[in-house]
Amino acid sequence: MKQLQETKPDDNEQNVNRLAGEKSPYLLQHAHNPVDWYPWGEEAFNKARQDDKPIFLSIGYSTCHWCHVMEKESFEDPQVAKLMNEAFVPIKVDREERPDIDTIYMSVCQALTGRGGWPLSILMTPDKKPFMAATYIPRESRYGMAGMLDIVPAVSNMWTRQREELIANAEEIVSAISGGVHDSTEGPGLDESTLDRTYQLLRSSFDPSSAGFGNAPKFPTPHHLTFLLRYWKRSKEDKALEMAEETLKAMRKGGIYDHIGFGFHRYSTDSKWLVPHFEKMLYDQALIAIALIETYQATQNPEYRENAEEVFSYVLRDMHSPEGGFYSAEDADSEGEEGRFYLWTEQELEDVLGEMEAKLFKEVFRTSPGGNFLDEASRAHTGRNILHLDESLHEAAERRGEDYDRFRQSFEISRRKLFEHREMRMHPSKDDKIMTDWNSLMIVALSKAARAFDEPAYAREAAMTADFILSKMVSPEGRLFHRYRDDEVAVEGFLDDYAFFVWGLIELYQATFNTEYLKNALLFNDQLILHFRDSIHGGFFHTADDSEKLIMRSKEIYDGAIPSGNSVCALNLLYLGRITGNTDLENKAYEIMQLFSGQVSKMPIGYTQLMCALDFAVGPSREIVVAGDPEREETQEIISDINREFVPNKVILLKPEGRGTEISAIAEYVSDMSMKDGRTTVHICQNYNCNLPSTDRKEILRQLKD
Template sequence: MPHFEKMLYDQAMIAMAYTEAYQATGKEEYRETGQEIFTYVLRDMTAPDGGFYSGEDADSEGEEGKFYVWTEEEIRQILSADEAHLVLKLFNVEKGGNFTEEATGRKTGTNILHLDQGLDEVVSDPEKSEKELWVSLEEARAKLFMAREKRIHPHKDDKILVDWNGLMIAALAKGARVFGEMRYAEAAQQATDFILSHLQRPDGRLFHRYRDGEAAVNGLLDDYAFFIWGLIELYETTFETRYLETALQLNDDGLRHFWDDGGDGFFLSPDDGETILVRKKEIYDGAIPSGNSVAALNLLRLGRITGNADFEERAMKIGRAFSAMVNQSPSAFTQFMMALDFGIGPSHEVIIAGDSAARDTRAMLKALREEFVPNKIVILRPTDVESPDIFRFADYTRYQTSIDGKATAYVCLNYKCEFPTTDVGKMLELLNVRN
């Protein structure tokens, strides 16, 4: 059974996992789960000004999980007989409860509603189609949700942390692309605006946390790395270059104040932080990825976007600095391995040259977003603007023009570009996507 505490970083990481799982498999259950996580975050974890809260406690009224568990009798009182039959069977509700005390193992008489089989495997009704059963299920869930809202809610940890917000911004931006839900992108943009207006110092560097109108604690490596990750994802979702510009500025700050010139890699604390005996480096990818692992992938992606070879060389230095440790226990460094996979390749650069609002441009971008091709960067080179902003950051794109006024894809592998194409199918073929 799951723990009842809800942390923002957990919601972000698992939402990204379900988003990518749906992209890779097309399974509707993954899409539904991913979107329900986002619904929860937007409803319960979002501050009025746009930032995301840190978490919700496990207990309420002195009992762990009380807000979330149900008795069979409660369900029967709230739902109709048919709805109750459906819910009790599908969500594994037991008369004596399925939730046990952690210390004693004794059943509490309450239930955690959970699925272990699909609707079609559990319930059959000759008088209702599967679609009608799904409608009944959603109506029942809505009733249970409204009843649960009347309970005393768990305490909310209303700190707003830059690093954890960066993870959720990345998750929402990715979700917006894959699920076609622009409200996710809007939420990510609002959180980004909140951080830049409330948690950025006058010199452009970051604070770590915000609460009750006060920003405090100078930012650590994770704040920079995770927020830059979110900004890169937000650029690839909206193609607004302000996010790319901010990512590059913060990346420069990170290199200036956290990079170890003597041994490579990033320190956790800045060079002008509190005086300590040893400035440590983190590389272990645990409940959240390490700042070095995320920063390495950021450097690779920013290097591919801008053509700045120094960024990629820095990422390779991180790889070499920690290679012995990673070789001993690769499974403890999963985010690091993702960066390594991108760096070793194959990895692609995809530049779409076309009118930003044109149907054929949108079709190319949609096709890219529907396929799981993780090791790539995507740039939009607008042709409806005489000198688009992207030229300031990726000068090489000025030479990648559209063919006969049509949306044109330039698919490159480690900077070596194939002949441009106006055909969506050919573009996917060049990316080794098998339909």
């Protein structure tokens, strides 16, 4: 499979800049630009001070389509490069490798322009203070948008003639974006009414015709769906479950899903989930899989399990590193065109499948001779098709009066033929760096699948990834690193690395009952509290107290494409508080919710991962202790019963008969919980009250569902 290109065929040794020594695939993409790029570091800042130049900071990521466009238009252009090299000290940053830098300067861009996105372009002083911001900038000015050929000389002139004004502007910007970090946004607090309001806001923004929330572009936002499942469980509001199901079904049928190789693309550019932005991100696969798994638990509809297993099939096939971790992303572009790898002409389908087989495939996957994919520049039909469904294969088989298993098998034969043919195409480039936070989300997803599907193979994959992080990405002092590539670890861990890894280890313990994972969850949670917690105002900073000093330490609660570290911390603290019986941990979770309550209460739809934590805090929640021999069939069946049910607000511990000292050392309250009459016994506590222990599977399930 074609990996990310680090050089171009016509490169020569004279065209190598300082990025050639970096490990980031994104930085390596720019290593042969005529722009004299520096990586972020003191060498660049010293150069800027020495030469008395401002800094042009460009932030992006390897699978970003418009980052590629700006590189081709401007950064590969000798004229633009000459202007940039004369006027600035140019710095390139991979936003995935340095989310701390990206978070700060993206907030600057949003404050100054009212919008954000990548590529992110920042002009700043040698002491890192920004005075101008933009996203994509064309080479030449057009349609009222200033181009690089005009911007660079203008800024250079301002730096010479109006420097005091620029510096004053930079100071004002830093002051403005820093002001809200420590200020308390405490409100009246969050409670069950906040959950009700979040649901009403999601319901009002739900698209009844195409599912999902809002208009184009449409993002998956899986934590919206996991919140809706919890709200349905709490309120018995059928519409909440309906919205989650309709959204997952619409996504599975749409062009946002790769029907040939599986996995979800980044987002849909239209409101009908048809035309995706074709990049594939590891975190999307993990988070969507979590939503599918939980919806399967809630409904027992096998379609959701099938879809989740397809996602894992893609990830384990194409994104799994030999060492045990998962790669970050696959590009949208190949052969210089977005989506080319994923598109099909009807003639290609007939050539691969034959006329008769292709006829049925084209009918079901809604292709047309003219194609449904438009050329980006001319907006003309290309003859190529995005495969999509108007109805699920279940529905198609039912409409045609055919047996579903036989119908699906025929399409699986066609899919495999097309997949094998597609494998011969030039693949999109792969960003093969391994990141702790995104890998941890995959640990969560695989661990949940192992439990819900009663499939130990997924637990083994999750354990392999956790063991990789523990062996390769932890310092001798017990601190996490953020990035691994080419046998090199780098970049000190951020809040998301710790928060997501703790979450993954908690889920992995409950899938394997290996107490080493639970011990490590507690150890990394201790590190998180020690180095990231704001001991004065509460909550957690994005960076550690001993990390590189930037112009500010950010503190985020917004649940965007990825849940915020603070939201995940809140849930982790509740989990660990219930597992250990340590109420101080729960108090720290409540502290997060109180700290941000003023901000969250205004528009809770932006904080649905935090709402999942709030749902746990409001209750009911359960601590479940299974006392028994883990090798006995009786014990395994009871654990399977518990895992099959959708009971999101629970923790489950196993106290092995005769070997319960390790879990008792972590959770002292399980010491006196034991088997009854020689049988596997379940002890269920709910809302700080414990039920009578039971050995009866029906009674155990009744207590879970009560």
